[in-house]
Amino acid sequence: MTNVDVGWNAPLGERYDIVVIGGGIHGVCVTYEAARRGLSVLLLERKDFGSGTSSNSMKIVHGGLRYMQDFDFKRVIDSNREFRILQHIAPALVQPLSCQLDVRGRGVLFSLKFRSGLALYNAIAKFAARAVPSALDVPASHYPGWYDGIILDTEEFLLSYLHTAFREESGKVAFRNHVGDVTVMCREGRAVAVTTASTGPIEAGAIIECVGVAREGQPVGMAMNLIVDRLDLNAGAIARGFVHPHDGRSVFTVPWRDASIVGTFERSYSGDPREALSIDPEVIDEFLAWLAPVHAEFAKLTRGDVRFVHAGLLPKDAHESEELSRASKVDETEDGRIRVLGVKYTTSRALASQAIQRAATHLDKSVDDALDRLVPLISRSALVREFTAEYPKLSRPLAGGELTEGDVVFAVRHELAVDLTDVLFRRTRVANAGHPGDTLIHAVAGMMASLIGWTDSEKQKQIEQFEDDIHFTGGNIGTVVR
Numbered sequence: 512m513t514n515v516d517v518g519w520n521a522p523l524g525e526r527y528d529i530v531v532i533g534g535g536i537h538g539v540c541v542t543y544e545a546a547r548r549g550l551s552v553l554l555l556e557r558k559d560f561g562s563g564t565s566s567n568s569m570k571i572v573h574g575g576l577r578y579m580q581d582f583d584f585k586r587v588i589d590s591n592r593e594f595r596i597l598q599h600i601a602p603a604l605v606q607p608l609s610c611q612l613d614v615r616g617r618g619v620l621f622s623l624k625f626r627s628g629l630a631l632y633n634a635i636a637k638f639a640a641r642a643v644p645s646a647l648d649v650p651a652s653h654y655p656g657w658y659d660g661i662i663l664d665t666e667e668f669l670l671s672y673l674h675t676a677f678r679e680e681s682g683k684v685a686f687r688n689h690v691g692d693v694t695v696m697c698r699e700g701r702a703v704a705v706t707t708a709s710t711g712p713i714e715a716g717a718i719i720e721c722v723g724v725a726r727e728g729q730p731v732g733m734a735m736n737l738i739v740d741r742l743d744l745n746a747g748a749i750a751r752g753f754v755h756p757h758d759g760r761s762v763f764t765v766p767w768r769d770a771s772i773v774g775t776f777e778r779s780y781s782g783d784p785r786e787a788l789s790i791d792p793e794v795i796d797e798f799l800a801w802l803a804p805v806h807a808e809f810a811k812l813t814r815g816d817v818r819f820v821h822a823g824l825l826p827k828d829a830h831e832s833e834e835l836s837r838a839s840k841v842d843e844t845e846d847g848r849i850r851v852l853g854v855k856y857t858t859s860r861a862l863a864s865q866a867i868q869r870a871a872t873h874l875d876k877s878v879d880d881a882l883d884r885l886v887p888l889i890s891r892s893a894l895v896r897e898f899t900a901e902y903p904k905l906s907r908p909l910a911g912g913e914l915t916e917g918d919v920v921f922a923v924r925h926e927l928a929v930d931l932t933d934v935l936f937r938r939t940r941v942a943n944a945g946h947p948g949d950t951l952i953h954a955v956a957g958m959m960a961s962l963i964g965w966t967d968s969e970k971q972k973q974i975e976q977f978e979d980d981i982h983f984t985g986g987n988i989g990t991v992v993r
């Protein structure tokens with residue numbers, strides 16, 4: 512049996528050191544951080560891995576420049592250090608992103624403050640880099656810009672954490688998706704086990720909830736980005752930032768693939784955060800109207816220019832607050848569940864490490880941050896290549912496009928993909944920047960039908976469900992606007 516023959520569908524054990532509830536980037540990182548410390552760990556996700564807010568990130572790994580304005584130096588150091596750690600563990604996926612802020616028209620005082628902040632930030636960034644073993648050196652920032660990071664493919668990144676965790680402690684690491692809500696079971700007032708509709712009770716040394724905004728009573732807001740054809744503003748692959756002339760918020764346009772991601776627009780949200788997110792197309796018009804005064808190139812954008820929308824829910828500190836929460840936290844309930852509430856993709860691994868250190872006290876084990884033992888993640892695309900090399904017939908391109916048959920077989924056999932949306936959005940990258948085209952959808956559905964055993968009507972239903980999801984009528988994964 513080769514490495515790639517081991518799928519994630521192995522039978523579950525009866526007890527794990529850690530049971531993680533929720534498979535967004537935070538739950539996935541907790542799983543990875545537990546596995547690399549030799550703990551047994553089970554990850555349970557209600558829908559699919561990365562199908563919540565995590566499918567909507569702007570892809571920026573923040574170095575922490577923005578926290579300079581609050582003089583929050585600890586956060587600057589933590590973010591910057593994390594940026595370098597992520598580059599170290601996933602150098603092909605996390606790349607430096609050259610950023611510039613347009614300070615024109617902001618007045619001399621603003622410009623001066625920004626320049627001094629930037630100089631101090633660069634000094635702190637150099638200091639933060641020292642703390643990380645063998646971190647790649649990010650080129651020095653040049654005025655008026657700086658370097659953040661960009662995760663080229665957030666789906667691949669999330670899956671690579673899971674592949675790495677899975678290989679780390681073979682037999683002691685397990686994942687299940689599409690399990691519905693997970694119920695926590697208590698004994699003598701302590702949370703000790705979990706159960707789902709498809710599994711019996713599973714004992715846990717510690718339970719870590721990473722359910723994002725789905726946690727009880729959590730106030731939420733919505734954040735959105737637009738994907739448009741590559742803007743001239745992003746010439747030279749430079750991300751450009753602006754200060755909104757009316758509300759003072761940051762507006763960024765980030766070069767990504769052949770497109771630009773523009774945002775982030777924030778809005779209140781009154782729906783149930785545990786249900787699929789839905790937005791009205793009029794909100795896109797509001798977004799465009801908000802962008803217009805920022806720059807002439809934004810002012811030219813119309814709804815017809817928008818390829819796709821990424822929108823997701825994020826925590827607020829209070830229902831009445833207009834602002835999204837700025838700080839992540841790890842806390843604990845009275846019955847001993849550890850809860851992770853993260854506000855940034857950037858710091859998810861670091862927050863997960865904190866959660867594991869807290870969980871270790873429940874297990875009577877002591878664990879450190881294990882930074883000196885960080886090694887590069889197993890690359891998901893390398894595994895797929897290895898897999899197709901073993902079964903060369905599967906290297907045939909599907910519908911003449913960028914996917915091979917091997918991509919689909921690998922996703923279904925080895926990564927628990929059960930529906931078309933799992934494969935097209937979250938195992939491969941073909942649908943997360945726009946509609947992948949009917950020919951490819953039908954080819955993938957045909958392959959999945961023969962692998963999973965769908966009847967013709969089930970296959971048709973899957974195609975309809977995917978179309979629903981991508982048009983935002985049923986899922987919070989994105990919307991095709993044209």
Ligand SMILES: Cc1cc2nc3c(=O)[nH]c(=O)nc-3n(C[C@H](O)[C@H](O)[C@H](O)COP(=O)(O)OP(=O)(O)OC[C@H]3O[C@@H](n4cnc5c(N)ncnc54)[C@H](O)[C@@H]3O)c2cc1C
Nearest residue numbers: 533535536537557563564565569571723823854855856857
């Ligand atoms: C538009 C937008 C742009 C952003 N851009 C950036 C950026 O550029 N950089 C950055 O660092 N951050 C960014 N963020 C923030 C970042 O994306 C989020 O902080 C992060 O993805 C949240 O991850 P999570 O794991 O906490 O939540 P989620 O991804 O929502 O994961 C929670 C998971 O828990 C599951 N779940 C819920 N209840 C249960 C249950 N009872 N049982 C089992 N499973 C359950 C859900 O199905 C879901 O999969 C952005 C966010 C948005 C919305």
